[in-house]
Amino acid sequence: MHAETLPPTDVLTAAAEIVGRGGVVVLSGAGLSTESGIPDYRGPGGAYSRNHTPITYQLFRDDPRGRHRYWARSYIGWPMMRNMQPNAGHLSVAALESSKLVSGVITQNVDSLHHKAGSSSVIDLHGRLDTVMCMGCGLRGSRDALHARIAAVNEGWEGAATRINPDGDVDLPDSSVEAFAMVDCAACGGPLKPDVVYFGESVPPARVADSYAMVDGASSLLVLGSSLHVYSGRRFVTHAHKLGLPIVIINQGETKADDLATVRLDAPLGTTLSLLSDLILTDTRKSNA
Numbered sequence: 001m002h003a004e005t006l007p008p009t010d011v012l013t014a015a016a017e018i019v020g021r022g023g024v025v026v027l028s029g030a031g032l033s034t035e036s037g038i039p040d041y042r043g044p045g046g047a048y049s050r051n052h053t054p055i056t057y058q059l060f061r062d063d064p065r066g067r068h069r070y071w072a073r074s075y076i077g078w079p080m081m082r083n084m085q086p087n088a089g090h091l092s093v094a095a096l097e098s099s100k101l102v103s104g105v106i107t108q109n110v111d112s113l114h115h116k117a118g119s120s121s122v123i124d125l126h127g128r129l130d131t132v133m134c135m136g137c138g139l140r141g142s143r144d145a146l147h148a149r150i151a152a153v154n155e156g157w158e159g160a161a162t163r164i165n166p167d168g169d170v171d172l173p174d175s176s177v178e179a180f181a182m183v184d185c186a187a188c189g190g191p192l193k194p195d196v197v198y199f200g201e202s203v204p205p206a207r208v209a210d211s212y213a214m215v216d217g218a219s220s221l222l223v224l225g226s227s228l229h230v231y232s233g234r235r236f237v238t239h240a241h242k243l244g245l246p247i248v249i250i251n252q253g254e255t256k257a258d259d260l261a262t263v264r265l266d267a268p269l270g271t272t273l274s275l276l277s278d279l280i281l282t283d284t285r286k287s288n289a
C-alpha cells in the first residue's frame with residue numbers, strides 16, 4: 001500500500017465526525033466487494049471492459065436455451081461465490097452497526113457479504129444470489145439446496161470455469177453447456193431464477209419503500225463503493241440530499257453524485273473504512289471512559 005493511496009487525514013476526520021454522530025445509513029455497491037475478489041462491472045478491468053454481456057430478466061423469461069446456459073455456468077460458479085468472504089470494509093460496517101452508529105444498510109450487491117460480516121439490518125435492494133425463486137409459482141428456496149439437486153442429476157459432468165463475474169456467472173464451452181442437466185421448481189415444475197433483480201427488471205416496490213423509510217430515519221448517508229450510475233441506487237442519495245442529510249461518499253473514481261457529497265473520499269474501501277471505524281470507535285471508547 002503506497003502512502004499516496006491513503007485518504008487525506010483532514011477529509012477522513014471530517015467523515016469520522018459525521019459517521020460518529022450515529023444514525024448512519026449505508027448505501028453500498030460493487031466497489032465494496034472487489035477486495036473480496038468479486039469484480040466490479042464498471043470498475044477498472046471490470047466485466048464490461050471484457051465484453052461480458054450482463055444477464056437480463058428477458059433471458060430468463062423468453063430464452064430457455066439462454067437460461068439453460070446461465071444455469072450451467074452458474075452451477076460451476078456457485079461454490080466460488082458461496083465461499084467468498086467479507087473484507088475489511090464489510091467488517092467495519094458491521095462493527096459500526098454493533099456500536100449503534102450504523103442503523104441500516106441498503107446494498108446493491110447480491111453477494112450476501114454484509115450478512116456474512118455480521119450486519120443484521122440489511123436491505124438487499126437487488127436480491128441475493130444465495131436464494132432462488134420459481135418464475136411460475138414464486139416459491140423461494142436456498143441456492144445450496146438447489147445446488148445439491150442439480151449435482152444429483154449431473155454426476156460425472158464437469159465444466160471448466162475460466163473466470164467468475166459479479167452475477168455468479170462464469171465462462172464455459174458450449175459442449176459443456178449441452179451436456180448439463182437442469183432441474184425445475186420442485187413444487188410446480190416452473191423455471192427457476194436466482195432471486196436477483198436483473199437488468200430489465202424492477203426492484204419490488206415494497207423493498208424500495210423500505211429503503212426510502214430507512215433513509216427517512218437516518219441522520220446521514222454513507223455511500224460505499226458505488227459509482228451511482230444506476231438510478232436504482234442513486235435515488236436514495238438524491239432523497240437524502242432533499243432531506244438535508246450530510247452525505248459521505250467513499251468510492252474509487254468519480255460518482256454521479258459527487259456534487260451532493262458533504263465529504264468525498266476517493267480511496268480504497270477496505271483500508272479507508274478500517275481507518276474510519278478505528279478513529280470513531282476509539283473516540284467513542286475514550287468518551288465513554
Ligand SMILES: [Zn+2]
Nearest residue numbers: 134137185188
Ligand atoms: Zn414453482
